[in-house]
Amino acid sequence: MTVNMLWFLLFNAFSVYFASQTLQMSHYIKNTAHNTVSSFSLVYDALYSIIIVFGLHYLHKTPGKKLSILQKCFYTFFCHCGAIIFALCGEVSFLEHFSLTKGFWERLPWEGKIIIGCVAIILANLVLIQGCKSRYKKNCGRQWFPWIFLSVLWFVLWFLLYNEKIKAYIHVHHALFAGFFSCWFEDFSFKLDIVLNAILIGIVIEGIDFYGIGELTLFMMDQYSAVDISGLLTTWVVVFVGLLGSICCTKNRVIKTNELNVQIIEKLPKTYT
Numbered sequence: 001m002t003v004n005m006l007w008f009l010l011f012n013a014f015s016v017y018f019a020s021q022t023l024q025m026s027h028y029i030k031n032t033a034h035n036t037v038s039s040f041s042l043v044y045d046a047l048y049s050i051i052i053v054f055g056l057h058y059l060h061k062t063p064g065k066k067l068s069i070l071q072k073c074f075y076t077f078f079c080h081c082g083a084i085i086f087a088l089c090g091e092v093s094f095l096e097h098f099s100l101t102k103g104f105w106e107r108l109p110w111e112g113k114i115i116i117g118c119v120a121i122i123l124a125n126l127v128l129i130q131g132c133k134s135r136y137k138k139n140c141g142r143q144w145f146p147w148i149f150l151s152v153l154w155f156v157l158w159f160l161l162y163n164e165k166i167k168a169y170i171h172v173h174h175a176l177f178a179g180f181f182s183c184w185f186e187d188f189s190f191k192l193d194i195v196l197n198a199i200l201i202g203i204v205i206e207g208i209d210f211y212g213i214g215e216l217t218l219f220m221m222d223q224y225s226a227v228d229i230s231g232l233l234t235t236w237v238v239v240f241v242g243l244l245g246s247i248c249c250t251k252n253r254v255i256k257t258n259e260l261n262v263q264i265i266e267k268l269p270k271t272y273t
Contacts, residue, residue, distance in 0.1 A: 013205060016079050024087070029090075033090050052208060052216070053204060074198075083202035095116075167222065169220050173216070176207075182200035
């Protein structure tokens with residue numbers, strides 16, 4: 001981890017957010033295409049964006065990567081492009097009402113089906129290529145870890161809903177979708193990974209800017225549903241088992257150091273008789 005890289009990631013995220021916010025408040029974006037802009041949302045959506053994006057960066061191990069000046073310019077350019085272009089795509093008539101919920105394909109007009117279908121095919125092939133590449137390089141564990149980590153996180157939340165018998169439906173918001181797939185493209189030794197990671201991170205920032213922290217709500221539910229403590233306790237037990245497992249699986253590394261004893265001999269000046 002380098003301090004310079006952390007500063008770059010911080011100011012890049014702020015810049016993308018402000019670019020997205022400027023576009024949001026312009027006449028190019030309809031008022032119905034985003035939440036109402038207020039002083040609260042202006043400030044705290046920026047904070048939420050930074051927190052979420054830095055969490056993703058640490059899953060990618062981005063702060064530990066070394067990028068040249070050209071690579072940083074490359075990354076920030078496509079990060080801005082991802083936010084701006086995706087926001088403008090929401091103004092296209094056959095895409096403006098698109099959402100990843102149950103029955104979304106039937107609701108799409110034929111133009112939307114062509115665009116979304118092509119994007120899905122391209123993304124699926126890129127994921128496959130990246131998977132084959134990681135297998136060839138024998139780093140599948142590192143490649144899959146962020147996806148497994150996020151999957152476990154959402155599984156615990158689903159398990160809580162299941163035990164509480166709370167009715168919910170899945171809505172994959174675009175910031176959540178982009179954040180999940182950004183974890184797959186983290187090998188910055190390849191330009192394609194830099195481009196795709198930057199575009200997807202830009203979409204994450206744009207999503208939180210336009211719709212706030214609600215972009216992270218995968219499970220849509222009735223907020224007034226009754227809550228039973230037994231479901232909470234059951235989920236806690238499962239999580240506590242996972243906690244014990246993570247503690248017991250810790251490997252104690254013993255670092256052996258060879259001590260070098262250096263004897264300092266004072267050199268006395270010669271005496272002449």
